[in-house]
Amino acid sequence: MRVLLLSMPDSFEHTPALSMRMPNGALASLAGNAGGHHRIAIADLILAQHAVAQTVEQLIREHDPEIVGLSVMTFQRRTALRIIRLIRELKPGVTVVAGGYDPSLAPEAYEAPDAGVDFLVRGEGDLTFRDLLAALEGGDQAALGAIPGLSIHDGRQFRHNPPRGVSGLDDGTIALPDRGARVLGGYTFMGRPVDIVETSRGCTYDCSFCSIIEMRGRNFHTFGFERVLADIADARRRGARAIFIVDDNITLNVARFEALCRAIVDAGLTDIHYIVQAMTSSIANHGETLAPLMRAAGFRYVFLGIENVLDEDLAFLRASAKNARREHGQRSGNATLRAIELLHDAGMYVVGGIIVGNPGDTRESIETNLAFARAHVDWPYIQHPTPYPGTPMTKDFRDRNLIVNDRVEEYDGTTAVVRSEHLPAEEIEFMRWRAERWMKVRHVPAALRHYPGFVMRHGLRMLAHTFRGSSWRSAIGLEDSRAVFARYKAIRRTEREYLPGRAPMAALKGRPTYEGRPTCEGRAT
Numbered sequence: 001m002r003v004l005l006l007s008m009p010d011s012f013e014h015t016p017a018l019s020m021r022m023p024n025g026a027l028a029s030l031a032g033n034a035g036g037h038h039r040i041a042i043a044d045l046i047l048a049q050h051a052v053a054q055t056v057e058q059l060i061r062e063h064d065p066e067i068v069g070l071s072v073m074t075f076q077r078r079t080a081l082r083i084i085r086l087i088r089e090l091k092p093g094v095t096v097v098a099g100g101y102d103p104s105l106a107p108e109a110y111e112a113p114d115a116g117v118d119f120l121v122r123g124e125g126d127l128t129f130r131d132l133l134a135a136l137e138g139g140d141q142a143a144l145g146a147i148p149g150l151s152i153h154d155g156r157q158f159r160h161n162p163p164r165g166v167s168g169l170d171d172g173t174i175a176l177p178d179r180g181a182r183v184l185g186g187y188t189f190m191g192r193p194v195d196i197v198e199t200s201r202g203c204t205y206d207c208s209f210c211s212i213i214e215m216r217g218r219n220f221h222t223f224g225f226e227r228v229l230a231d232i233a234d235a236r237r238r239g240a241r242a243i244f245i246v247d248d249n250i251t252l253n254v255a256r257f258e259a260l261c262r263a264i265v266d267a268g269l270t271d272i273h274y275i276v277q278a279m280t281s282s283i284a285n286h287g288e289t290l291a292p293l294m295r296a297a298g299f300r301y302v303f304l305g306i307e308n309v310l311d312e313d314l315a316f317l318r319a320s321a322k323n324a325r326r327e328h329g330q331r332s333g334n335a336t337l338r339a340i341e342l343l344h345d346a347g348m349y350v351v352g353g354i355i356v357g358n359p360g361d362t363r364e365s366i367e368t369n370l371a372f373a374r375a376h377v378d379w380p381y382i383q384h385p386t387p388y389p390g391t392p393m394t395k396d397f398r399d400r401n402l403i404v405n406d407r408v409e410e411y412d413g414t415t416a417v418v419r420s421e422h423l424p425a426e427e428i429e430f431m432r433w434r435a436e437r438w439m440k441v442r443h444v445p446a447a448l449r450h451y452p453g454f455v456m457r458h459g460l461r462m463l464a465h466t467f468r469g470s471s472w473r474s475a476i477g478l479e480d481s482r483a484v485f486a487r488y489k490a491i492r493r494t495e496r497e498y499l500p501g502r503a504p505m506a507a508l509k510g511r512p513t514y515e516g517r518p519t520c521e522g523r524a525t
């Protein structure tokens with residue numbers, strides 16, 4: 001069957017498309033597991049952020065898909081529904097499938113008959129999508145009802161088949177991703193061609209803000225090293241020189257992570273810049289051995305789930321255990337500082353994930369966290385608690401009546417959509433925004449050392465992005481930062497409109513973003 005898989009163009013404050021455009025890992029995994037004979041094209045619309053409608057039109061025209069699949073996070077829902085409407089206008093009879101976190105956790109949002117969705121794939125999609133394609137290809141309506149994890153629209157509502165259990169990964173059930181199916185080019189991490197690789201799925205913790213538990217339960221499954229190394233080598237062969245390891249929590253099994261670092265070194269795959277997310281307790285408690293091994297393997301940036309530096313906030317986020325330092329088998333305080341120290345000593349940069357704006361937060365508690373970030377992290381990744389569908393935190397915020405904004409397209413993590421008991425949401429966001437811009441500037445010299453070509457070419461645009469909303473008057477102190485903040489918010493509102501009025505097809509000619517060529521050396525359309 002002819003299949004077009006799309007990821008959404010929406011990006012957010014901390015991953016500006018200028019410097020970071022990563023492929024969606026889910027789609028390549030779906031393509032690799034679909035069954036070899038289908039003709040699958042993958043288009044990450046982050047690569048065509050400024051020409052979404054035109055690109056979708058061109059993709060539909062060139063690939064003439066029988067099935068279109070969309071991967072959607074909650075803050076991308078509105079864009080996804082608009083894209084589906086556009087696709088339906090272009091090709092009314094096409095079958096539309098939605099998957100990923102939002103369709104899995106908020107299926108009702110896709111139920112209205114005019115939403116245009118035929119099937120939802122809930123939870124892990126590799127095998128469910130394969131079975132769906134097989135049933136559609138065989139015209140076997142009865143088989144559809146027997147596919148676990150699938151929801152079928154009957155014209156009025158979805159019929160939800162029972163859920164599919166998560167896959168064990170070490171038995172070869174999940175085949176390697178098919179990166180060759182990608183048809184757009186231009187993936188980048190600070191100028192380096194970037195790809196993503198999975199080494200495991202799942203997590204056994206239950207942080208109240210995280211969607212992962214609702215999505216797949218508390219479990220942890222790992223791919224064998226042979227497969228992981230083959231996957232990295234495939235990404236590298238196709239040109240990747242930076243790889244984001246997207247595991248939910250690779251640091252759950254430290255011994256395995258250490259062995260993986262050694263295996264990467266032994267396989268000679270160390271000329272890649274690796275990026276990974278890590279838990280502070282694992283790094284603090286095992287970093288003396290783990291961190292140097294990570295650096296030897298090529299890890300550069302570590303996204304550290306600090307979440308908060310205050311105990312009350314950590315308790316609310318249910319993140320105390322994963323931030324605990326242990327000595328002689330006993331808890332001995334917060335792990336964050338020690339984790340940062342060990343990563344820095346090994347020569348890696350810390351992307352500091354911190355959440356401010358929790359129910360008990362006051363001006364002082366937020367300032368404490370901002371001051372910590374200013375003093376200790378290399379790149380701030382400060383967010384506001386966001387009530388994603390189905391998380392325990394969402395229930396908590398709703399019960400306390402603290403949710404002030406239900407426009408999900410603004411649920412991007414840096415828009416405060418909940419207030420605290422003491423501060424309005426807008427004030428919380430203002431405090432974060434004002435502090436964070438300057439923290440980002442401080443990383444410029446380090447970025448210049450590691451990515452000189454990119455920073456020299458795009459440094460000014462990066463600064464302009466970080467400080468958007470500023471003016472000459474604000475730069476020389478004649479204008480209050482609240483006026484700049486208001487302008488920044490207005491710019492963000494405009495940025496979120498990825499499908500503003502449709503440009504004619506002719507506008508596509510010579511457009512650079514859709515090049516009909518793959519990222520690296522894969523298949524061309």
Ligand code: B12
Nearest residue numbers: 011012023026069070071073074099100121124125211248
């Ligand atoms: C890697 C990652 C990122 C990367 C994205 C890289 C990329 N291009 O993919 C970065 C760091 C940039 C990122 C940023 C953000 N992320 Co993020 N991210 C993740 C993470 C860690 C792993 C996702 C992944 O690749 N998994 C591997 C693939 C194979 O699995 P998968 O995506 O689940 O896909 C499977 C199924 O979902 C399904 N499926 C998915 N799509 C489709 C489509 C179809 C058609 C079908 C049939 C099936 C299907 O099948 C797939 C294969 O089994 C998750 C989870 C986590 N623990 O934190 C969060 C997560 C997805 N991110 C999340 C969020 C909120 C964000 C941000 C908005 C804010 C933030 N927290 O940082 C930003 C915005 C991103 C942007 N576009 O600007 C949330 C989403 C919550 C929600 N309800 O929407 C998650 C779940 C984390 C959380 N807080 O709970 N993220």
Ligand code: SF4
Nearest residue numbers: 203205206207210248
């Ligand atoms: S440790 Fe990370 S992946 Fe695990 S539940 Fe907490 S935030 Fe989610």
